[in-house]
Amino acid sequence: MKAMLLAAGRGERMRPHTDHTPKPLLEAGGRPLIAWHLERLAQAGIREVVINLSWLGEQIAGRLGDGSAYGISIVYSREPWPALETGGGLRQALPLLGADPFLLVNGDVFTDIDFRSITLKAGDLAQLVLVPNPPHNPRGDFWLDAAGRIVVDATQAAGAPEGAGAVPERLTYSGVAIIDPALLAGSEPGRFPLLPLLLSARDSGRLGGQRHSGRWLDIGTPQRLAELDAELSRMRP
Numbered sequence: 001m002k003a004m005l006l007a008a009g010r011g012e013r014m015r016p017h018t019d020h021t022p023k024p025l026l027e028a029g030g031r032p033l034i035a036w037h038l039e040r041l042a043q044a045g046i047r048e049v050v051i052n053l054s055w056l057g058e059q060i061a062g063r064l065g066d067g068s069a070y071g072i073s074i075v076y077s078r079e080p081w082p083a084l085e086t087g088g089g090l091r092q093a094l095p096l097l098g099a100d101p102f103l104l105v106n107g108d109v110f111t112d113i114d115f116r117s118i119t120l121k122a123g124d125l126a127q128l129v130l131v132p133n134p135p136h137n138p139r140g141d142f143w144l145d146a147a148g149r150i151v152v153d154a155t156q157a158a159g160a161p162e163g164a165g166a167v168p169e170r171l172t173y174s175g176v177a178i179i180d181p182a183l184l185a186g187s188e189p190g191r192f193p194l195l196p197l198l199l200s201a202r203d204s205g206r207l208g209g210q211r212h213s214g215r216w217l218d219i220g221t222p223q224r225l226a227e228l229d230a231e232l233s234r235m236r237p
Contacts, residue, residue: 003046003103008054008083022056024107029232034107038070044115049074050096054083086194091187106175112215118178125183125201127208130171131216140170150207
């Protein structure tokens, strides 16, 4: 399986750091945020990675090169500025990703998700990894039921008998998923979000999900970056 790392965004909430450094190259624990992902991808046996670039993107390409230092092969999907958003970025990168399902990873999260544990069920267009709602997103993003289906709301509990305790749980999208390129079928090149396509897949019963209860952080502010850096620095030998 190939992987795509999202690295094209501006990182407005991380300013002024991102005025001169692309967000994926901001460091925590002595290495760039994106390097933690590359290491875990290699550990999971993934050898081909596509990275989309836009804001200060050539700094990323210059730092990571062809990926050989991480035991992987990297190719870059270069976007204009403003970037194409997630949907448009995936649509542009499809020729590099191929026809098979691929792993999608947001470049500005930190997590111990085992990428090998994510599987796409037959007929599904995507499998999302969901996490307990963090303080900055208390309402969550998606309802996940006990059968591993992402459903419209809490009234849906795929086949669960009444009183079985299988009421769906509202969770936050982790930024990690497996995507079938068919999810983007019919989309036109250009700038567009991924969310409407995911909601369409959900409404047609073709969106799966799984809960991750381990380590996950959205590195969305300078304070969260500083906290992660302090934590990882304490763990270094």
